Structure formats: C-alpha cells, structure tokens
Amino acid sequence: MRSTSAILSKIFTQRFYIQNTGFFLVLFYGLFGIVNGANLLAYHKGLMLGFLGNYTFLFLVFLLWTAYALKCSGFILKTFQLQGYDFLFPTMGSIHKPTRIRIWFLLHTAIYMPVLVYAGIALLVAIQQHYYIPAVLMVILNIANCIWPLALYERKLAQPDIIFFSGHLQRWLNKHFTKPPVLFFLYELFTNFPRRIVSTKLFSAAVLWLTFLIMRQGEYFDLRGLQIGVMISVLTHMQLMVHHRAFDDTYLNFMENLPIRLRTHYLRLIGVYVIMFLPEMVMITVNAYTKTSAMGLITVFGTALSLLILFRTLLFFPKMNPEVHVRYTLLTSFIVLFMILGHYEWPAILLLQAASAIIFFKKYRQYEPYIELNS
Numbered sequence: 001m002r003s004t005s006a007i008l009s010k011i012f013t014q015r016f017y018i019q020n021t022g023f024f025l026v027l028f029y030g031l032f033g034i035v036n037g038a039n040l041l042a043y044h045k046g047l048m049l050g051f052l053g054n055y056t057f058l059f060l061v062f063l064l065w066t067a068y069a070l071k072c073s074g075f076i077l078k079t080f081q082l083q084g085y086d087f088l089f090p091t092m093g094s095i096h097k098p099t100r101i102r103i104w105f106l107l108h109t110a111i112y113m114p115v116l117v118y119a120g121i122a123l124l125v126a127i128q129q130h131y132y133i134p135a136v137l138m139v140i141l142n143i144a145n146c147i148w149p150l151a152l153y154e155r156k157l158a159q160p161d162i163i164f165f166s167g168h169l170q171r172w173l174n175k176h177f178t179k180p181p182v183l184f185f186l187y188e189l190f191t192n193f194p195r196r197i198v199s200t201k202l203f204s205a206a207v208l209w210l211t212f213l214i215m216r217q218g219e220y221f222d223l224r225g226l227q228i229g230v231m232i233s234v235l236t237h238m239q240l241m242v243h244h245r246a247f248d249d250t251y252l253n254f255m256e257n258l259p260i261r262l263r264t265h266y267l268r269l270i271g272v273y274v275i276m277f278l279p280e281m282v283m284i285t286v287n288a289y290t291k292t293s294a295m296g297l298i299t300v301f302g303t304a305l306s307l308l309i310l311f312r313t314l315l316f317f318p319k320m321n322p323e324v325h326v327r328y329t330l331l332t333s334f335i336v337l338f339m340i341l342g343h344y345e346w347p348a349i350l351l352l353q354a355a356s357a358i359i360f361f362k363k364y365r366q367y368e369p370y371i372e373l374n375s
Contacts, residue, residue, distance in 0.1 A: 004095070005103060011085070013110040016075050018322045019243075022236040026203045027114075029210075029232055048122045052131040062141050065115050072111045073149035074195045077156050081192075083250055092157055104150045116142060181255070182271040185247050193243065200240055204233045204280055212287045221291040226284070227303055227340050231333055233280055234307045238329060240276070241308075242322050245315045249369035256365070266360050273308040280304070299345050306352035307336065313356045316363035 017024070051057040080088055092100060109116065119142050126135035179187055189197040211229030215221050255265070281301055288297065311329050314320060320328075332352075339348040 004091075005106065008103060008107060009110065011088075012076055012079060012107045015079070016072070016111045018326075019075075019239045021322075021326050022238040023199070023203055024114075026207050026232060026236050029207060045125060048125045049129065052122065052126050052129065052134045055134075058134055058137070062137075065119070065141065066145060068115055069112060069145040069149065071195060071199055072108060073152055075111065076107065076149075076153060078193065080156055089157065101150060101154075104153045105146065108149050108153075109146050112146060115145070182268050182275065184252065185244050185272055186275060188247050188251075189240070189243070196243065197240065200236055201279060204236045205283060207233045207236065208280060208283055208287075221288070223292055223296050223300070224340050224343075226288060226292075227300055227345070228337065230280070230284070230300055230304045231307065231337065231340075234277075234304050234311070235329065235333065237276070237308060238311065238322075238326065241312045241315060242325065244272070244312060253369070262361060262364060265364060266357070269312065269360065270305075270309060273305060273312065277301075277304055277308060299349070302349045303336070303340070303345060303352075306349050306356065307333070310352050310356045310359075313359040313363070316359060316367045318368070 051061045079085055092103075095103065119138055123135055123138055126132070126138065207229055211226060215225055281304075284300060285297060288300075310332065311325075314325060314328055336348050336352070339345070
C-alpha cells in the first residue's frame with residue numbers, strides 16, 4: 001500500500017508537471033532552443049554572471065522566481081477546490097501538524113524544484129566568481145519561497161471557503177452581465193483561474209516576442225519561422241484545453257440535451273479558441289503587418305487556430321488523459337512542422353480542419369466524461 005506522501009505526490013506533483021507541460025516546453029525553448037548547442041554553456045554562464053553582477057537584473061530574476069513560487073502555491077490551493085478532491089481537507093487535517101508541515105514543504109519544493117536547480121547552479125557560479133552578496137540574497141530568497149507558501153496551505157486548510165483574488169470580480173460580473181455560451185469557459189478562467197490564463201498568455205507572448213527578436217537581430221523575416229514560433233505558442237495552451245474539457249464535463253454537459261444543432265456546438269468551440277488566441281493575433285499583426293501580406297497573416301492565423309481546435313477535439317476520445325494528449329499534440333506538431341518547412345501550409349490547414357470536424361461530429365454525441373481509474 002502506498003504511503004500518504006506518495007499519494008499526495010501523485011495528486012499534486014505529478015499533476016502539476018503534466019498540466020504545465022506547455023509551460024515547460026516554452027521555458028525549454030527560451031533557455032535552450034534559441035541558442036546554438038556549441039555556445040549553450042557559455043550562454044548560460046554569461047546569463048548568470050549578468051544578473052549576479054547587476055542588482056537590477058538580479059531583482060528581475062528574483063521577481064520571476066517568486067512569480068513561479070506563486071504559480072506553485074496557486075496550483076496546490078486550487079487543487080483543494082477541484083471536484084473530487086474534497087477528501088484532502090479531512091485527510092490533511094487529520095495529520096499531526098509537524099508532520100503536515102513537513103509534507104507541505106516536500107510537496108512545494110518538489111514543484112518549485114526547477115528554480116532550486118537553476119539557482120543552485122547560479123550559486124556555485126557566484127561563489128566561484130566571488131559574488132558573495134548576490135549568493136546570500138539568492139539563498140535567502142529561495143528559502144523564503146519554500147517557507148512562506150506553507151502558511152497559505154495551513155490557512156486554506158483552516159478556512160476552505162477562501163478563494164484567491166476573484167471573489168469580488170466574479171460577483172460584479174454576475175450582477176452586470178449575461179454571458180453568451182461562447183464566453184462561459186473564458187469567464188471561468190478569468191474569475192476562478194486568473195493566474196492560469198495570465199501565466200499562459202505571458203509565456204505565449206514571450207515565445208512570440210523571442211521569435212520576432214531573433215528575426216529582427218538576424219535582419220530577416222521568414223513566414224515559416226514565424227509559424228514555428230506560433231506553433232510553440234499554441235502548445236503553451238495545452239493545459240487550458242485540459243481544463244476546458246474538465247469545465248465542460250462538470251458544468252456544460254446539460255447542453256448536450258438542449259435542442260441545439262451540432263454545428264452550433266462546433267461553432268461555439270471554434271469561437272472559444274478564436275477569442276482565446278486573439279491577443280496573440282493582435283501581437284503578430286502589429287509586428288508583422290509591414291513585413292508580409294494579408295494572405296501571409298491569414299495563413300499564420302489559420303495554422304494556429306487549426307492546431308488549437310484539433311488539439312481540443314482530440315480530448316473527445318475516450319481514455320485521452322493529459323499524458324496521452326501531449327504525445328498526440330507533439331506528434332501532430334512534428335508533422336505540421338515538416339509540412340510548413342516544405343511550403344505546404346494550406347494543405348496542412350485543410351487537413352487539420354478536416355480532422356477536427358470529423359472527430360467533433362463523430363465523437364461529440366458519444367463523448368462521456370473522462371474518469372481516470374486508479375490502478
């Protein structure tokens with residue numbers, strides 16, 4: 001029989017890394033994908049020396065690390081509010097407090113570990129280069145980022161009705177606006193999961209910014225290069241798609257029994273992702289409208305939206321858990337990448353659209369909410 005710590009690790013740590021696969025793909029792209037392999041060590045050592053030798057830069061790095069700590073703590077707190085995880089309150093509450101604090105610490109540090117690893121390497125560089133004050137500040141900050149969330153977890157356990165940030169906003173919106181169905185999921189994200197949508201959009205924008213920066217520094221503009229950046233931007237939205245399925249399973253299953261035509265449901269699905277990707281479309285237009293034609297922009301948007309819709313419709317298959325979903329999305333992206341490099345963008349778009357429509361119209365009425373069976 002597995003111990004309590006192992007079960008809690010599966011609930012929190014494993015789910016965190018699976019749900020944030022897109023986030024870590026973007027992080028990997030930013031730290032490793034934009035640098036020539038031969039210069040990788042020199043690049044990261046130069047980056048570390050850059051923030052160790054400049055307190056303004058160091059402060060920005062500390063802000064990023066603290067933002068990640070907030071993301072980690074927000075995930076743990078939100079897990080308590082998910083349907084089916086109510087047992088966590090009596091389970092954690094029945095554990096002796098010193099043991100519970102130790103479990104909180106282990107869970108939080110496990111999902112904060114990427115920062116601890118990078119900060120540990122930076123600490124060795126700081127000591128080697130005699131940057132002792134920045135080294136001490138790094139140690140203090142990361143110890144603090146591993147300790148202060150424990151108080152939030154204890155507070156959540158004592159006051160289960162607390163919802164971060166969004167309570168007043170949600171009540172105001174409910175009072176003043178009647179939402180069309182296409183906005184149901186987006187409203188859910190902005191009111192109950194604001195950090196999730198904001199962090200996704202920030203990293204998506206960062207990928208596009210890096211894409212334009214690389215092309216600007218190389219003094220060239222390649223539509224295929226832009227589309228590759230857009231594909232990575234799309235992959236950052238995978239955690240939102242999984243959350244979208246959970247939202248539909250929990251709150252919108254009644255819509256299947258309403259007298260609504262199937263194509264209306266499909267148009268609603270398309271509308272959700274058109275609105276969701278609208279900030280990126282604006283950013284791309286602002287940066288690329290003078291460098292490519294209107295048809296070029298339409299091609300980029302068509303590729304992005306086709307991928308988004310297909311990735312979402314894949315979740316209508318039974319037994320499509322987040323791990324399997326990641327495999328199929330990466331395989332699809334790999335195939336589309338080669339089609340783009342071979343100048344077959346529109347055949348790729350048409351194939352993606354056809355696959356999305358076929359899956360949706362075949363599986364929507366047959367779909368049943370995904371239930372993960374414990375082995």
